[in-house]
Amino acid sequence: MKILETPIQDLLIIEMPVFGDDRGFFTETYNADTFTSGGVTLQFRQDNLSYSAGKGTLRGMHLQKDPHAQAKLITVLKGKVMDVAVDLRPDSTTFGKHFGLEIEGGSGKFLMIPEGFAHGFQTLEDHTYFLYKCSNTYHKPSEVTLAWNDPGMGIQWPFPDPILSEKDTKGISLEAFTQELKHC
Secondary structure, three states, X not given: OEEEEOXXXXXXXXXOOOEEEOOEEEOXXXXXXXXXXXXXXXXXXXXXXXXXXXXXXXXXXXXXXXXXXXXXEEEEEEOEXXXXXXXXOOOOOOOOOEEXXXXXXXXXXXXXXXXXXXXXXXXXXXXEEEEEEEOOOOOHHHXXXXXXXXXXXXXXOOOOOOEOXXXXXXXXXXXXXXXXXXXX
C-alpha cells in the first residue's frame, strides 16, 4: 500500500497493489491490518455501492454534520470518475478548498476523505460502479447538499451540463453553509 498526501491536510490518496494477468486482476479494497500499519485507523460502519448508467452523471456535493459526520474511503469498481472533496472543517486552513482526482476502475486507487468534507463525483464513462466505505451510518437529518456548481467552490467539472438527481439540483451555496456554521 502506498499513501500519498494531497494539498489538503488529512485528505489522502491510497494506492493498493494490483496483480494482473491474462485472466484479469486482483486487488484488496480494504484490509484493516494494512491500513492500520499505514496510519489509517478508521473503523467503517457502512458500505455503499452506486451505479451510474450514463456518462456525465454527477452525485454530490454531500456531507453529514456532527455528530453523524462520515469519513469515506472511495474507489471505482468499473468505469471512471472525477472525484472531488471540499474541506468544510471550520478550523481548517484550507476551508472551502477542493481537491479532485480521476479514478478508474481496477486501478487500485482510493481517496480517503476525512469527516468534515463535502464529497461528490462525476462519471466519465457509461456504466460506472462506485464503492465507498463510511465511518458512520447515514442519518438523513444531518445531511447537507452543497450546490455542485457554486462559484464559491470553483470546481471545474468535466461535463458542465451533468445528469443530476432532484436533490442535487437544490444544493445550497458554500456561503449559505458558512453562515449556517456561524449560527451553530
